[in-house]
Structures are given as structure tokens and as C-alpha cells.
Amino acid sequence: MPYPDGLFWTVPVSADAVSVQPDAGRARMRVTDQAILDYFDIPNALFHFEDPVSEDATCSFDIRWSGPVTDRYHLTDRDVGFTGHFVLPKASMTWSAHNAGGFSFASDPSPTTSVFALLGRMRNGVFLEG
Amino acid sequence: MIPSNLDPSLVPQGARHVAATRHLLSRRGFIGRVAGGAGVLVGASLIRPGAVIAAPLKKNATPKPIPGGFEAGGIVFHTYSLGRDQEPSVITDFNGFVGVAQVQGTGTATNPDGSTETLLYDTDMRFMKGVYVGQDERMHQGTFSFI
Numbered sequence: 001m002p003y004p005d006g007l008f009w010t011v012p013v014s015a016d017a018v019s020v021q022p023d024a025g026r027a028r029m030r031v032t033d034q035a036i037l038d039y040f041d042i043p044n045a046l047f048h049f050e051d052p053v054s055e056d057a058t059c060s061f062d063i064r065w066s067g068p069v070t071d072r073y074h075l076t077d078r079d080v081g082f083t084g085h086f087v088l089p090k091a092s093m094t095w096s097a098h099n100a101g102g103f104s105f106a107s108d109p110s111p112t113t114s115v116f117a118l119l120g121r122m123r124n125g126v127f128l129e130g
Numbered sequence: 131m132i133p134s135n136l137d138p139s140l141v142p143q144g145a146r147h148v149a150a151t152r153h154l155l156s157r158r159g160f161i162g163r164v165a166g167g168a169g170v171l172v173g174a175s176l177i178r179p180g181a182v183i184a185a186p187l188k189k190n191a192t193p194k195p196i197p198g199g200f201e202a203g204g205i206v207f208h209t210y211s212l213g214r215d216q217e218p219s220v221i222t223d224f225n226g227f228v229g230v231a232q233v234q235g236t237g238t239a240t241n242p243d244g245s246t247e248t249l250l251y252d253t254d255m256r257f258m259k260g261v262y263v264g265q266d267e268r269m270h271q272g273t274f275s276f277i
Contacts, residue, residue, distance in 0.1 A: 006194075006195040006208055007192065007193060007194075007195045007208070007220065007221070008195060008199065008207050008208045008209045008220050008276075009209070009220075009276055009277060010193075010220050010221070010258075010274050010275065010276045010277075011274065011275055011277060012272055012273065012274055012275075013257075013273050013274065013275045014273065015259070015271075015272075015273045017257075017273060017275070018227075018229070018257045018259045018273050018275075020227045020229060020257075020259065022227060027227075027229045027257075029229065029255070029257045029275060031275055034275070034277070036277060046202055046203070046205075046207065047203060047205075059277065061255065061277075063229075063231050063233070063255055065229055065231065071214075073214075075215060077215070077217065080198055080210075080217050081196075081197070081198075081217075081222075082217045082219065084228070086214075088214065091231035091232075091233050092233060093231060093233045093235070093253065093255065095237070095251070095253065101242055102241070102242030103239070103240070103241060103242060104239070104240045105237055105238070105239045105240070105249070105251075106237055106238055107235055107236070107237040107251065108235065108236045108237050108238065108248075110235065110236060111235070112233045112234060112235035113233065113234040113235065114231070114232075114233055115232040115233065115234055115252070116212050116213070116230065116231075116232040117229075117230065117231050117232070117233075118214070118218055118228070118229065118230040119227070119228070119229050119230075120218065120227070120228050120229075121226070121227055121228075122218070122219060122224075122225075122226070122227075122228055123224065123225040123226075124196065124217065124219060124222055124223070124224055124225075125194075125196075125222040125223030125224060125263070126223045126263055127223065127224065127225040
């Protein structure tokens with residue numbers, strides 16, 4: 001299992017890191033100095049075969065979801081096992097990171113392109129039929 | 131953005147990452163750092179939660195991954211790619227709010243030798259905020275970031 005307990009590239013954050021109003025197509029996720037690991041490349045991130053396998057790193061980001069909402073829909077997929085109400089707004093973000101090896105990255109203040117953005121209220125697993 | 135020198139079998143269909151478009155082969159790290167998958171990948175550095183994932187949580191409160199996902203190298207990685215009809219959550223037994231953002235832009239990378247360069251990035255960032263049944267089979271409230 002390449003990640004603890006099989007959970008994929010996911011970290012717990014404080015509750016106030018995320019505010020969301022899905023019906024309005026608005027949300028924000030702000031995280032500062034989140035401790036993570038830099039795995040250098042995707043294959044190594046998946047299979048952990050390089051030596052050293054990773055370096056300590058931190059990242060900070062601020063993502064905003066906002067209108068216009070281009071679609072609202074209900075979706076139930078019983079094969080995969082989830083259901084929910086979703087909206088498709090736009091998103092923008094700032095992002096920075098640095099690792100212990102001296103590499104750093106900071107996104108430019110110039111506008112970002114929202115390729116795909118989604119907000120919703122959903123349930124799966126034991127809550128699917130709830 | 132997925133480089134041509136990356137094994138396509140390692141790249142989940144439809145997924146995106148922060149991607150470098152210059153000097154892709156100038157350092158070891160540049161090669162894979164523009165690969166697919168999920169999360170954020172920046173120019174000269176693929177930065178992932180990896181093994182620190184559950185550190186702030188007690189083991190028994192850790193969420194359970196969704197049962198499905200994409201397969202690479204015989205291993206199922208428990209996430210789906212971005213899309214209108216795709217499951218956005220990576221946590222199962224979950225009831226709450228989700229957000230997904232695939233965003234592209236430019237940024238400045240600073241290498242260890244002090245040199246800088248402009249890079250393009252392409253992200254897949256998500257959140258899950260709500261209640262979930264943890265590995266202890268108890269209900270918990272939590273907020274999670276897919277980075």
C-alpha cells in the first residue's frame with residue numbers, strides 16, 4: 001500500500017481552511033505551510049523506488065471557487081457508489097511550495113485559467129442510501 | 131500536461147498536474163514532474179502529501195479510501211480523474227461538501243543554485259468537508275485536502 005491506509009494524496013486540514021456555499025457556486029480553501037513530501041516525479045510518487053524516496057516540503061495555497069455557475073445537476077452512480085448535487089463554477093488559485101533541497105515555486109499573480117471546477121454536496125459508502 | 135517521455139500507463143486518464151514546459155530534461159526531477167495523476171505538480175518539483183497523510187489524525191479516525199480508483203502497476207490508487215460524472219471524493223463512507231479545481235497558470239521556480247525560470251502549472255486540487263466513518267467504524271467530522 002503506497003500511502004497510509006490507502007488514502008490517496010490527502011491530508012487533514014483545519015475546518016476553517018475550507019468555507020463553502022455550493023448553491024451559490026462559491027467556496028474557498030486556504031492552507032498555509034502544509035507539511036508534505038516531495039517525491040520528485042509521478043512514478044516515484046506512486047511506487048517509491050528512488051533513493052532518497054522523497055524530501056520534506058511545505059506548500060501553501062488559496063483556491064477560490066466563484067460564479068458564474070454554468071451547470072447544476074444531480075448525479076447518482078450506483079456502480080461507483082456515490083450520489084450528490086453538483087454545480088460547475090469557475091476556480092482560481094495561488095500556490096507556492098518549497099522543499100528541503102532548496103527548490104521553490106510560487107505562482108504568478110497573473111490570472112489563472114479555470115479548466116474544470118466543481119462544488120457539491122455528496123454522499124457515498126454507508127451514506128449512499130441515507 | 132503530460133510529457134512524451136513518461137510511460138502513459140502511469141498516467142491516470144483525464145488527470146492533470148502542475149506542469150513544467152521548459153527545460154523538462156535539465157534535471158532528474160523535471161522529467162516526471164510534469165506527469166499526470168492527481169494533485170499538484172510544480173515545475174521542478176512534484177510535491178505530494180505521501181507518507182505524511184494521516185499524521186495529524188489518530189490512526190483510528192483516519193478516513194477509509196473509496197473502493198475504486200485507477201490502477202497502475204497492479205496497484206489500485208483510490209481516486210478518480212476529474213470530470214463532471216466522476217466521483218470527486220477520495221474518502222468513502224462520506225457525507226458532506228466537495229470541491230474540485232483544475233487550474234492552470236504560470237509561476238516562478240527557484241532552483242537550489244539560485245537560478246529562476248518561468249513554468250506553467252496545471253493542478254488538480256480538491257476538498258472534502260463533512261462527516262465520515264473512520265477506520266474505527268465511528269463517525270467523525272473532518273476537513274481534508276487532496277493536494
